[in-house]
Amino acid sequence: MKEIYFYNTLTRKKEAFLPGQSGKVGMYVCGITPYDYTHLGHARCYVVFDVIRRFLEEKNLKVKYVQNFTDIDDKIIERANSQKKPFYEVSQFFIKEYKKDIKRLGVKDPDVSPLVSEHIPEIIDAVKKLIEKGFAYEKNGSVYFRVLKFKGYGKLSGKKIEELKPGARVEVDEGKEHFLDFALWKKSKENEPFWKSPWGCGRPGWHIECSVMSMKYIGSTLDIHGGGEDLIFPHHENEIAQSEALTGVSFCRFWLHNGFVTINKEKMSKSLKNFFTLKEIFEKFSPRAVRFFLLSTHYRDPLDFSPDALKEAERMTERISRIFEIKQVSQTQDAIKKQAQDLLEGFYDALSDDLNTSVAISRFLKLVKLFNSTKSEFVFEKILNADRVLNFLTLEGKKKVLLMSEEEILKKINERDRARKEKNYELADKIREELSQKGILLEDTPQGTKWRIK
RNA sequence: GGCGCGGUAGCCAAGUGGUAAGGCGGCGGUCUGCAAAACCGCUAUUCGGAGGUUCGAAUCCUCUCCGCGCCUCCA
Numbered sequence: 001m002k003e004i005y006f007y008n009t010l011t012r013k014k015e016a017f018l019p020g021q022s023g024k025v026g027m028y029v030c031g032i033t034p035y036d037y038t039h040l041g042h043a044r045c046y047v048v049f050d051v052i053r054r055f056l057e058e059k060n061l062k063v064k065y066v067q068n069f070t071d072i073d074d075k076i077i078e079r080a081n082s083q084k085k086p087f088y089e090v091s092q093f094f095i096k097e098y099k100k101d102i103k104r105l106g107v108k109d110p111d112v113s114p115l116v117s118e119h120i121p122e123i124i125d126a127v128k129k130l131i132e133k134g135f136a137y138e139k140n141g142s143v144y145f146r147v148l149k150f151k152g153y154g155k156l157s158g159k160k161i162e163e164l165k166p167g168a169r170v171e172v173d174e175g176k177e178h179f180l181d182f183a184l185w186k187k188s189k190e191n192e193p194f195w196k197s198p199w200g201c202g203r204p205g206w207h208i209e210c211s212v213m214s215m216k217y218i219g220s221t222l223d224i225h226g227g228g229e230d231l232i233f234p235h236h237e238n239e240i241a242q243s244e245a246l247t248g249v250s251f252c253r254f255w256l257h258n259g260f261v262t263i264n265k266e267k268m269s270k271s272l273k274n275f276f277t278l279k280e281i282f283e284k285f286s287p288r289a290v291r292f293f294l295l296s297t298h299y300r301d302p303l304d305f306s307p308d309a310l311k312e313a314e315r316m317t318e319r320i321s322r323i324f325e326i327k328q329v330s331q332t333q334d335a336i337k338k339q340a341q342d343l344l345e346g347f348y349d350a351l352s353d354d355l356n357t358s359v360a361i362s363r364f365l366k367l368v369k370l371f372n373s374t375k376s377e378f379v380f381e382k383i384l385n386a387d388r389v390l391n392f393l394t395l396e397g398k399k400k401v402l403l404m405s406e407e408e409i410l411k412k413i414n415e416r417d418r419a420r421k422e423k424n425y426e427l428a429d430k431i432r433e434e435l436s437q438k439g440i441l442l443e444d445t446p447q448g449t450k451w452r453i454k
Numbered sequence: 455g456g457c458g459c460g461g462u463a464g465c466c467a468a469g470u471g472g473u474a475a476g477g478c479g480g481c482g483g484u485c486u487g488c489a490a491a492a493c494c495g496c497u498a499u500u501c502g503g504a505g506g507u508u509c510g511a512a513u514c515c516u517c518u519c520c521g522c523g524c525c526u527c528c529a
Contacts, residue, residue: 031529032529046529048529073527075527159456160456163525226529227529228528228529229459231529234525259459260522261529265460266521270528300459301460304466309465315478316477316478325491350468358475359475361467361476363475363476366476373494425488428487429489441490450491
């Protein structure tokens with residue numbers, strides 16, 4: 001059994017992962033801003049971190065998994081105002097949709113799913129402390145973080161302050177001491193929801209909620225902080241600055257970031273209008289295939305979406321699921337047991353190597369193959385063991401629509417069986433073809449003729 | 455402009471110094487009346503290109519071409 005290694009964005013190296021205190025792992029993954037439906041890019045992130053969590057749990061580590069909802073933000077307000085609704089109706093609606101979609105992908109519920117809107121007092125406290133410590137200042141009802149005061153700014157993203165030039169891409173906000181300073185607290189404009197604070201009516205800035213909520217539920221130092229790689233800068237960089245300014249200790253030991261889902265090699269994003277929501281995807285592909293697809297490539301590499309790739313995932317997962325159709329035998333030769341055990345070990349070793357799911361899946365498929373040729377209960381159990389991490393087998397498969405009644409099908413099968421006994425193969429094949437036209441596939445097995453939907 | 459990632463067979467995809475995992479597809483076979491499913495075998499002398507280091511390189515170095523990302527909200 002190998003040690004667990006993860007690639008740490010902070011050090012740009014694979015590092016041995018050892019939990020902080022006695023087998024406990026505190027992990028925080030940045031959640032969504034619920035102002036629209038969840039898309040495939042989000043799904044990749046949460047499926048990947050779900051596998052990391054399940055894997056660590058299988059390794060007998062006690063994981064506390066925290067994932068927030070940023071339920072108050074400019075985009076939510078924008079949407080709420082355009083629909084003439086309070087912001088929380090918009091965020092609550094999309095939180096519900098997110099939970100529905102992500103559950104179908106077999107992602108376990110977080111242990112804690114904190115909402116920003118329910119942590120305003122804690123956020124105000126944190127901002128107050130940052131001001132006291134000289135890391136933040138109030139200006140016209142807003143509070144900004146004083147980036148230059150925090151040495152080490154840029155250590156996560158590898159950016160140098162001198163190289164980040166104000167201008168074209170960075171909005172120059174009057175009132176800030178330095179263009180990189182970011183809002184901890186934003187003064188509310190008219191028609192915007194607000195909370196009362198020592199600095200007047202306003203709401204939290206974007207980054208502070210993650211610092212406050214992660215440390216509230218996990219502690220000053222997280223073991224793992226995860227998210228999409230687009231969050232590295234500025235979001236996670238800012239989280240580090242705020243948190244470490246606040247506590248004086250290291251905020252997080254392992255920073256893990258997943259790569260993007262792309263379409264034609266380009267990032268799936270709203271602005272390019274090339275994104276697919278899970279809702280849309282599920283109309284064409286099963287959640288089981290989607291999960292398989294999302295794990296088929298290493299999590300840090302780009303994953304290119306295409307209908308063909310999803311179709312292949314559909315085929316593969318159907319094949320995997322067919323193991324349930326086989327009657328198991330209890331006897332297993334030692335050599336086979338050894339093979340199965342080695343494959344399972346290889347499976348976990350692959351995951352230990354910075355979550356190499358491609359290799360892990362290949363071992364998993366080998367186990368399926370071994371089971372198909374041995375029908376061994378022992379091997380079957382190894383498959384179920386591996387599936388506790390991958391979680392393909394319990395998910396919804398492809399939707400099957402029955403175009404004719406079961407009685408009708410059985411009648412046709414009987415008719416065909418009679419024809420086959422009489423060696424009237426022409427008729428038998430005609431019946432099989434007829435059923436095939438209606439999407440029914442026949443399989444002649446030693447146990448008789450079976451049928452299934454194509 | 456700064457920083458970073460990737461280019462491996464028809465396709466997807468592992469592999470950071472020891473001589474190219476795995477899957478899909480295709481081809482051949484076992485089974486079958488024929489199929490289907492499953493299983494077995496075959497399917498890259500070669501890793502974008504050019505140099506270099508080395509006994510040895512997909513893996514290290516230099517240059518170069520192509521694609522992408524971050525530097526602004528973004529999983």
